[in-house]
């Protein structure tokens with residue numbers, strides 16, 4: 065296998081007795097879009113700042129293209145950073161802000177001018193070159209910050225919740241923009257967010273973080289479909305989690321026998337275990353597929369526009385959330401429905417209570 | 419007008435009346451004297467005296483050069499201290515603020531006295547020089563250009579620091595971090611980013627220091643020789659020795675004009691709002707003006723050059739941000755310079771001898787018992803306290819409504835109200851004092867407690883106004899809205915909700931007015947001594963004769979009282 069672009073080996077950070085990041089290893093491939101996803105306080109910023117050289121690690125090694133950069137100061141690392149509040153220099157124009165890293169690298173005026181023009185074209189702001197940052201909208205400032213972080217063709221670009229300060233519509237627009245820029249430029253990006261939708265849309269791989277460690281490192285689809293822990297299952301997407309006792313072909317919970325296709329992930333028979341069923345993987349009506357078939361009473365129907373969420377009570381002991389499309393046959397509270405789940409979609413979770 | 423506008427006008431009325439009657443009118447009336455002859459006709463003869471051979475032009479030139487150098491030294495030594503104060507963590511901030519604020523609020527007069535002791539023939543500096551064998555007999559360090567500069571800088575550095583801190587605290591710390599990730603060495607980041615962004619604070623500090631220095635008379639009178647005579651000393655001479663109102667008015671006009679011209683230039687280049695610390699960092703298009711552009715280019719070039727040197731020498735700065743050790747050491751020296759005079763003055767007061775000496779010998783409380791049993795000192799102290807209390811009460815009663823009104827106004831009327839309330843800051847205190855003396859003489863108010871309170875209130879008003887605005891800005895307006903929604907009338911809201919919440923901040927502002935009054939010398943300077951004397955006036959009269967251990971004891975007592983008041987005020991403020 066080829067050498068990773070960025071190789072983080074056992075990096076850790078302690079503040080006194082508190083641990084901001086347990087020893088953590090992570091390899092990022094060249095051109096990859098890697099997202100650090102996790103709740104607030106899980107150590108994402110700490111990890112990112114250590115990669116940038118802005119926080120000194122308490123231990124561990126960081127390699128960039130195979131060479132050790134752990135002791136290198138930030139200004140020598142050639143790593144672009146987009147800060148959450150953008151950190152645009154308020155006394156410099158947009159063009160001067162973007163030119164800053166090139167000036168620091170003592171490039172010629174001509175080279176700087178054309179590189180700045182290219183970068184501003186890329187973020188579609190060439191007409192605002194002469195403005196001061198505070199004369200721009202939040203979204204425009206974000207684009208300038210991005211242009212400034214990529215104009216010097218850094219080895220990696222780091223972004224710490226770059227869309228955090230923007231409203232939902234702008235976020236959705238800029239998400240697609242960042243995706244396009246990543247595709248066009250082929251830059252390696254390490255991106256921090258606590259928004260799972262953002263992570264799903266953008267990432268090649270997601271590094272889910274919790275309690276100062278990596279919880280799961282996986283492809284977005286794998287993280288969604290095969291979360292390894294209860295935390296991962298609940299943090300990414302909606303979930304039904306059922307806990308019961310292990311039987312030869314699955315588990316028994318609330319009087320229901322739940323057969324799973326992923327038997328190897330279960331502990332031995334008799335032990336306690338939990339399984340995950342995603343709400344949209346529960347089908348209304350009998351499909352005849354091999355798996356779980358049951359009937360229940362609808363207790364609640366919530367319209368969400370394009371989709372509809374049902375709460376269904378099964379065996380009086382279990383409540384399941386079911387997601388259907390609004391166009392499907394209407395269902396009313398109080399109705400009895402039959403539900404089907406494929407054995408493939410019943411996913412065992414590693415033990416460990418929240 | 420809308421009812422809201424009317425109530426704003428009403429709230430500003432007391433401040434407006436006080437300033438119109440005892441600030442604007444007296445200054446106008448007095449300065450007019452500069453162009454009137456004995457019969458009240460117009461004449462330029464007084465003004466033309468300024469051309470008289472040498473003296474006045476020389477004194478004005480001396481005043482300007484001394485003020486210039488004091489400004490330079492204050493900024494250079496104050497900048498790192500301000501930087502440390504602005505960038506320290508919470509605990510560090512408390513430490514630095516204490517050691518910068520304590521000297522700031524302790525007596526100008528006492529801090530000037532301290533240098534008489536420190537630089538005196540029997541003082542610690544000479545003692546050290548002798549001990550080190552650098553000189554074989556005591557040197558005359560006092561009564562020189564250097565002594566004046568040191569004394570004035572010592573008094574004014576805290577002004578410079580606090581003005582710069584206001585701007586530095588609003589510089590986003592991630593900007594320097596960002597510069598680092600973009601490839602700037604720390605020194606480049608400083609000269610390209612931090613220094614330009616802190617420049618409004620630097621120029622505001624320079625302006626304040628320069629204008630204040632220009633009106634100084636204590637340091638040149640006590641620490642300088644005839645060659646260091648400054649213009650305010652000439653004004654005092656004209657008023658109290660020669661009783662020449664006309665020429666005094668011309669000199670005051672000259673001093674005032676110099677201050678206002680400086681202020682106008684500053685306003686054009688930077689904008690007044692930088693003074694109050696309420697401005698956004700850059701002031702619109704002005705930030706991009708030609709002069710600023712050139713200054714930025716120079717600063718950037720210096721940064722790049724230093725970075726290149728560092729690169730060549732292979733210097734590698736600390737990897738992570740944080741306060742560099744050498745910055746903190748520099749700041750520590752500045753703090754020592756600020757605090758040392760206070761610390762060195764105290765021991766010499768505990769002597770039984772009749773002369774000052776270093777190290778202090780023959781310890782005793784003789785001079786303290788003398789001060790504390792002297793009817794003259796005690797009555798001066800009592801008078802000063804009464805006047806200071808009254809000043810605090812009057813100033814707060816006027817400044818609080820004015821601050822409420824100011825925060826409701828916007829645009830031009832807000833600028834006008836702000837300019838009016840802080841205008842006494844821009845006029846040298848001596849000009850205010852002489853003008854009031856002139857008017858009080860006609861009203862029979864000279865030397866009365868009423869006269870002193872009025873004068874002190876004029877001088878304290880801008881400080882208290884700015885402090886109260888700061889307090890009100892931290893107040894959450896939604897509390898008022900909540901009270902209104904619960905059925906409280908505006909007056910009851912103010913009484914039961916607003917005032918109780920902001921009271922600690924207001925009391926701390928009142929304490930500062932108290933201190934300003936307690937240390938004010940200008941207004942009392944022309945009143946007779948004796949029973950009409952205030953504490954600073956007593957001390958000044960003593961000091962112009964001779965600096966004795968008695969004065970050191972009195973100074974120590976004043977320092978102790980002032981420090982107690984400042985610490986109380988700071989406590990109240992931090993509990994807001």
Ligand SMILES: Nc1ncnc2c1ncn2[C@@H]1O[C@H](COP(=O)(O)OP(=O)(O)O)[C@@H](O)[C@H]1O
Pocket residue numbers: 079082083084085102103104105106107108109110111
């Ligand atoms: N300078 C610091 N001093 C002490 N603790 C810190 C510091 N910076 C971060 N932490 C702690 O480290 C943990 C991880 O923080 P952070 O990396 O900022 O999390 P995230 O970015 O995921 O929200 C938090 O518990 C935080 O309180």
Ligand SMILES: [Mg+2]
Pocket residue numbers: 105108109110
């Ligand atoms: Mg964070």
